[in-house]
């Protein structure tokens with residue numbers, strides 16, 4: 001399912017922080033949103049999972065304006081791993097993941113076999129099989145992140161919207177998560193701070209800066225030393241990863257560039 005974002009304006013308390021964003025994810029494409037803190041990545045993603053309403057512009061799913069879909073229709077098509085966390089704390093891990101099945105249930109209907117298989121499969125996929133009885137509140141940050149990802153998978157969406165899903169994950173679990181997203185390929189919009197992870201995972205990157213898209217293209221096209229200097233204000237060399245051939249950014253961690261410098 002394609003996702004098209006057309007001339008999006010959206011913000012908070014009457015002030016647009018995203019102005020004129022236009023981007024597209026083709027069916028099955030993994031589209032990465034990268035950019036400095038406050039550049040508008042979460043705000044764009046919140047609009048796609050309908051946490052925020054655009055002040056202008058549109059989000060189209062398979063050509064259909066999101067605003068014409070009911071909440072139930074949206075939930076069967078779009079699953080999100082948001083930055084804001086709900087109040088799921090008294091629930092068990094299994095109950096949290098089972099919430100992903102809600103869009104497929106009639107009111108008060110119990111779980112059927114397909115639901116149970118879907119929940120078990122999603123827990124296994126994130127390495128949390130056998131942990132379903134644990135209380136969500138008793139998990140570490142990384143374990144919670146994986147359970148919430150399992151909930152998104154249990155929702156069996158056409159479109160995945162993931163806001164910084166590698167937050168809190170150790171490097172092994174980061175690698176597993178990226179592999180999982182490649183294996184279970186859906187149309188995916190994902191924000192990532194780790195530009196090397198983004199370069200390895202994403203088919204296309206969209207760079208946000210000040211609420212606008214300032215570059216779009218393949219990771220190789222987009223992640224140039226010049227862009228990293230102009231947008232992120234850091235000095236970096238871009239080489240090829242010796243194991244994978246993906247673009248590999250080596251940052252100069254000793255000092256930032258002077259503001260606006262390159």
Ligand SMILES: Nc1ncnc2c1ncn2[C@@H]1O[C@H](COP(=O)(O)OP(=O)(O)OP(=O)(O)O)[C@@H](O)[C@H]1O
Pocket residue numbers: 012013017035036037038039040041042043044
């Ligand atoms: N709930 C909110 N209320 C008011 N302003 C907000 C809210 N959330 C974000 N903003 C503002 O909107 C702008 C864009 O924020 P957003 O969270 O979309 O950026 P981001 O690129 O996801 O940042 P980060 O990398 O820090 O997560 C920022 O100036 C931020 O302060």
